[in-house]
Amino acid sequence: MSENEPYYKLLDEMRSSYHVTVKQVCDYAGFSDRTYRRIQRGEASPTVESFCRWWAFFNIFPNAGGGNRMMQAANFPITTYINNVLDHLRQDVTIAQPEEMRAKLTAFSQRFKQDDFQILLKLLDLRLASTQAERSALAKSVITALKRRHFWTDFETQCFLIIAPYLSWTVVSHCMMRYLAYVNPQGEPRPRIHFIYWYELLLLNYIQMAAQTHIYENVSLALSWGRGVGPQPEDGSIDRQMIYALIGQLVPMFQSASPDGAAIATVFQPVRQAAATLAAGHSLRLTTRLTRLEQALVTNAPYHHDRHPRQVLTPFPVPYVKADSPGQRLDQLRQARQFSIKELCEVAGISRSVYRRFCADGSGLRIDELCRALDGIRGKLSDVLLISDFPFWLDIYYPMVSALLQCYGSGSVPDSVLPGIERVHTEAMAAGNPVFLARWLTLERCRIEVQQGDIAAAPFGQQELELMSGYDTWYSTDYYNLQYVLDYGDLKIAQRVMKRLIEAMPKGQYYLLDVNFQMRVIIWLNLLSAMYKTKDATAIKAVTKVILHLEMPAGIGSGEILWCILQRYCHYVDTVIDGTAEEARAKWTSLEQLVQTLTPGEKPPVWFFFGDNQQALVAHYLGEGAHDYLGELYEIYR
Secondary structure, eight states: TTTTTTHHHHHHHHHHHTTTOOOHHHHTTOOOOOHHHHHHSOOOOHHHHHHHHHHHHHHBBEEEHHHHHHHHHHHOOHHHHHHHHHHHHHSOOOOOOHHHHHHHHHHHHHHHHOOOHHHHHHHHHHHOOHHHHHHHHHHHHHHHHTTOOSSHHHHHHHHHHHHGGSOOOOHHHHHHHHHHBOOTTOBBBBBTTTGGHHHHHHHHHHEEEEEETTBHHHHHHHHHHHHHHOOTTTTOOHHHHHHHHHHHHHHHHHHOOOEEEEEEEEHHHHHHHHHHHHTTTOOOOOHHHHHHHHHHHTTOOOOOOOOOOOOOOOOOSSOOOSSSSSHHHHHHHHTTTTHHHHHHHHHOOOOOHHHHHHHHHSOBBBBHHHHHHHTTTTTTHHHHHGGGGTTTIIIOOOOOOOHHHHHTTTTTGGGGHHHHHHHHHHHHHHHHHHHEEEEEHHHHHHHHHHHOOOOHHHHHHHHHHHHHHTSSOOOOHHHHHHHGGGGGHHHHHHHHHHHHHHTTHHHHHHHSOOOOHHHHHHHHHHHHHHHHTTTTTTHHHHHHHHHHHHHHTOEEEEEEEEHHHHHHHHHHHHHHHHSHHHHHHHHHHHHHHHHHHSSSOOOOOTEEEHHHHHIIIIIIIIIIOOOHTTTHHHHOOO
């Protein structure tokens, strides 16, 4: 199914895939079979409350598993068009059909009376302008409009990326500190969720512009921004971890020394070489960006000190703490985006009384009306709908997961946890929902693992795998759950999982029908782990052979280098099976050193999955005498 299909078509496809009846869905969501059919024909829309129950039935949320994207094209046509325009304007290409674009933006501007479209028209003019003076004047006009908004989201961030090369260093630095650094209402600095996707591009542009001034203090300020708002140690993105670690080496260099181009290049050289070794000929987005960063800093050397103190501006905070109900959150977002109630209601096609009732008690609004309202103010579904609005998960299931995680290592599960697990089972059976039932099996497996160990828990793990095997299609949430239970699979399950993974490889990264790329890597590792338990070298090498022969999918974005690490790791596993202890030790040490070079200091979180897998290889496949076989390597992850 295409991601441009309406959400209700995909939900019906999921219903069919999970072998759930229409009546079961309707009973849980709270509408009739007739209404369901009308929705499928595009003749009706569920209330926001029913929509949340419908999504909860299939374990979908707006901010995860592709939920936002599933709604985007069909239910957010204005935002989708604007994002397509901005993406095109950001590219270093000739603008395609500029007059058609201008006519459509002008029509939107006349219809909605919003300055977003005036800004886009100026950006189009900027890209078409023939002189630097024209571009600078247009960029100044756009940034003046953007600076009136203290709350920048994806729209403002993308506009800023387009105009930044035509602005002065002072203006760019002011915006990076004021609008693109984040202090939440509690005062704790962290990356702003609205711009973390753009972190690498923002950082590269900031450093490039600082380097062009040839002033140490400016470069130091830009590098410090990257450290201040960059990924935290728990951030799973290896790309951001690499850039963050690299900046960590550059910051003290520019703060306390006077490095020349050669000294700066020495910082990049080992990272670049390690990435090239792992890439083994693949063209990676990450290496392209590292090269761009190195060139900016090296080619603009030498630098000089201007000795002027730099004013560190206080970032604008997000203007609100999200309220308790969807209606209140929508009204908060409306105010933050500086829209009147009248403007929002006109865009949504609703009366002000309907809007006020929704704000007051969450009733009366349908999901298509909410989407139109959000589309009109450039909001996302995840700005208004939180996981707390979706039944079963936050109030029933997640508290039990949290309680059981605290029990690992203790050998016992408190009696107070048991009624909660039983409630999950009762809810699953009452709804006739295999997704809920799989989660009950997860809880039972975890309970038995705590109390009796993995061997005793195996039947529950195998039941969960059998249940999932009955689904016609696996979605991202299924792959997510699979990574935790795959250790209990046999060769038959492994072959089925491999087949579906191979089919999923060519797809993009963020859609509901697919699975996050890093998660795919973890699932492949868990497949290997399951095969170690068979102690069958042929079964293990069947998995490594598939991985080594699969081409890395194009356009996966962040984390591409993980596939390169996985393939190199498979060469290590093959050597453990067919080679000598010394050869295996050398391959493992080499791989670990390459990853350590990419991310000096703390290893990226995903690396520990490789470490755990190596430990499973030692424990399950090699068995007795494995410690002598791999020597000190076994101690690394004990």
